[in-house]
Amino acid sequence: MMNFKEAKQFLNENGFYLVEAQIENQDKAYKALMTLAHKVHDAGYKLYVVGGAVRDKLLGKTPNDYDLNTNMPGDEFLALSDPGTGRINHRRIKDIAHIVIDGEEFECCVLREGDVVQQQKKCDITIGGLIWDPITNKVIDATGYGKQDLKNKVIRITDFMKDQMLRGRQIEIMWRVFKAYAQFGWEIEPESLDVIKKMIEFRDGEVHVFELLKEKILTLPHKDKVFALCKELGIYEDLFGENPNKLSTGSKNWTKKDVTGIDLDNYRRNR
Numbered sequence: 001m002m003n004f005k006e007a008k009q010f011l012n013e014n015g016f017y018l019v020e021a022q023i024e025n026q027d028k029a030y031k032a033l034m035t036l037a038h039k040v041h042d043a044g045y046k047l048y049v050v051g052g053a054v055r056d057k058l059l060g061k062t063p064n065d066y067d068l069n070t071n072m073p074g075d076e077f078l079a080l081s082d083p084g085t086g087r088i089n090h091r092r093i094k095d096i097a098h099i100v101i102d103g104e105e106f107e108c109c110v111l112r113e114g115d116v117v118q119q120q121k122k123c124d125i126t127i128g129g130l131i132w133d134p135i136t137n138k139v140i141d142a143t144g145y146g147k148q149d150l151k152n153k154v155i156r157i158t159d160f161m162k163d164q165m166l167r168g169r170q171i172e173i174m175w176r177v178f179k180a181y182a183q184f185g186w187e188i189e190p191e192s193l194d195v196i197k198k199m200i201e202f203r204d205g206e207v208h209v210f211e212l213l214k215e216k217i218l219t220l221p222h223k224d225k226v227f228a229l230c231k232e233l234g235i236y237e238d239l240f241g242e243n244p245n246k247l248s249t250g251s252k253n254w255t256k257k258d259v260t261g262i263d264l265d266n267y268r269r270n271r
Helices: 006-014 028-042 050-057 075-080 116-121 146-152 157-164 171-184 188-203 211-217 224-232 237-241 262-269
Strands: 047-050 067-070 087-090 094-099 104-109 129-131 138-141
Touching: 028 047, 028 067, 028 094, 047 050, 047 116, 050 129, 050 146, 067 087, 067 116, 075 087, 075 094, 075 104, 116 129, 129 146, 138 146, 157 171, 157 188, 171 188, 171 211, 171 224, 188 224, 224 237, 237 262
Parallel strands: 067 104
Antiparallel strands: 047 067, 047 129, 087 094, 094 104, 129 138
């Protein structure tokens, strides 16, 4: 269990500094996470924390939840759950396990192919590609840019997703960039912004709404920056319509498929 001194050391070792004692390391979720991590480690496997929880820890904040990743076989991992709890959903290259440890529920990606670094290289933006090993207390930067972008307060699309977007695919990533922009108000890396512009040109301006992401953006503190950017890109009316706070599908009724015909809902289910 990390005390305040250990938490401060964790941040300092990764190039960040604790401004005030915000990390609540005695909370039930953290204790349960460490219990699970040791069980997985003792069985000869690895458990990692990925995504927003790692970002929050490096910013000195208490994570709302923990997204996990393991190389432990799904049936063995599920057996660690509290009696009478736990379930697993099978997908194409991975399983998604929901288990309960000491009354705390966790969602974990159980990889059947590849490893956690390969997985996180394909995330949306670089600050989401950070990986924390709770046993060694080390942070792995899968994309090579995550730590520096977090320190410099930059929103950068990963190289993998830039390539996808330049092919006219994964318009959902544009929405995720907008969500991060609305949440943090940080600078969007110039090349990432250029990729968004080129994708819009590739699609002849045909963009569509992801309602859940749009709804989230409308609740975030820097949403006006997103509105201004969308006006600059010429897509404001299609995405937000005349009333930016009204949840609608915009002036065009686009289907949930990109120009290549990929079913985006199916893409998300099998990521």
